[in-house]
Amino acid sequence: MVEKSVINQFQLDSFHLAAHSMGCIIALGIAAKYQKSVKSITLIAPPYFPSSKEQASLNALNRLAERKIWPPLLFGSSVMSWYEHVGRSICFIICRNHRTWEWLLKLVTRKRELSFLFMDLTRHTHHSAWHTMHNVICGGAKLIDRYLEAVTSSELMLTVIQGDKDEVFPSECIHNIKLKVPSAEIRIIPNANHNSPILDRKEDFSRDLEHIWFSSAEKYKQKIL
Template sequence: MIRWLICTATRQSADAVSSIATTAVFALLDILDALLCYIYALLDALLEGKAGSTVSCYCYGKRERTEKSCRTSETIHDRGNQWRKLLMGAEEFLGLNNRSTGKEGGKEASVKQGGGSKAKGGRWSDCNCESCVSWEREDGRKLHVVAEKSTLHPLEKAEAVIFLHGFQSSSSLWTETVFPNLSESAKANYLFFAVDLLGFGDSPKPRDSLYRLEDHVEMIERSVIQQFNLDSFHLVAHSMGCIIALALASKYPSSTKSITLVAPPYFSASSGEKASRIMMNRLAGKRLWPFLSFGSSVMTWYEHVGRTICFIVCRNHRTWERVFKFLTRKREVPFLIRDLTRHTHHSAWHTMHNVICKGAEYLDSYLQDIRTAEIPILVVHGSKDQIVPLECSFHIKSAIPFADVRTIPGANHGTVIVGREIHFTREIEATWDASRVRKQDLRT
């Protein structure tokens, strides 16, 4: 009894200390982000002039929010920074509030296509390497796609498989894990496309795109489906890519032959709270531990702190890669590390809110379309995933009873694929083959 009381008191004390530490850290981040807002406003005006004013922050965007016209997430406009609200109130009282009110989320930006932009050059705080500014070229309006052709069938005869990666990742997730482990039968019968999503990897990173869900879908259509004249395809997606895959399947139900979702973020909105809010609070809630969750919360809640981190890390990704090679004496940087820097703050920030958070509002509809079309669906999830909880996959099972949900004991968000590449590849190959057999049976 005494031991139990001591353990309970110790646990309560630890929880209290953790709660105080969390409150203190995020209060400091609130202040820092509010101050950085003014610093970046000054630097943007000095270094970009009028161009800087067309890509303003969202600190002041709520009052003239135009969600109906641009379909951006409410989470991007209002993230509950009390210090920012106090500063806004002081500005209004003193008559100093002449700041831009978020045109980036307004009508000017909403008319632009996902792969194009009227502004020239990347932002001063972003990297301006070839892939980062490729959107400026006329031939740079398509995604970077790694294609593996069938060894047996011509393009029009082979079945296509489209691979979509998750947040802050790239096509390397698939080309470094699945592609080297494909069976000879799969290589003979299928055509593989691993996509760098808009704003990530070697794909264009336009500064004026809002990186909405429809922008990502449109770019995949343009760069893969239309480019290669695909009339049917299988989809394989990880994490955030699952939202885009479900959007594609909903749009092309008769063309989608199967779907494989790995660690899909999907929460039930039965509580009455908006799905976008549920997604942000569950995936990027303000917490200090585990560290990946802390990083997600900082990059989701704090626009200017996140921009500073990207200014230090992503803008100088080539330098950091050279340093890594020098220190480790390796010729190549591991793709899991390299991919973390291959984006801009603009592309990551908007994709987080406008795809992951905003996309949550459409998932129920997408799943209903897939259920109606009876598209075979395999869901794979690690039992120790600390980024996307295992319950998400069970929610999908509730929405689609015929979904095949498989839990991988001991696997986390990354090791559900990395470290078990051969077994994972055989799982998804079996899904494609089952769909192909089903198709042949329907023909006969």
């Protein structure tokens, strides 16, 4: 879909990639395919657990959806991932009645406009939320080593950012990438969770991207010269 709606539609032959969470796997796949077009890659909280190709998908599922009852976020991930019939029922109830949930929240908060995060959450079907996530994260786990090798061989500028209090993906993920791609720049954001490196520091994140893009342009010029 990224190829169809962006790369092909606008005939891009030079672009930067920035991705968050499971989108990092998609971005690495694009970078591996368009090595000559991609100028830099910025990954925020990427899921990467080195494993044999045969065990990669199961290993990713076990690491990201451990069967725990605490904290609540991990309990929810466990139920939704391992008990699909329960997950489908929950998503069906939430999605089918999304207008009701939105109306109730507006009434309680006295706000006319709700955060896009809540709006998206109440409209997710099981297929769009969990099924797609499993296809990308667990299915992509078998391919991510190949993607990273392509990034290394093409000498693309890779920056990896993660909050030090990320409750979704452990910090070992970015260190695993550093071991795989020694040239990668690692940035740890203090007191940040899975989403806050972007949502809670929008101006700083924008400046980070500008710096990365300008740096990659200088690196490209030096390479040509």
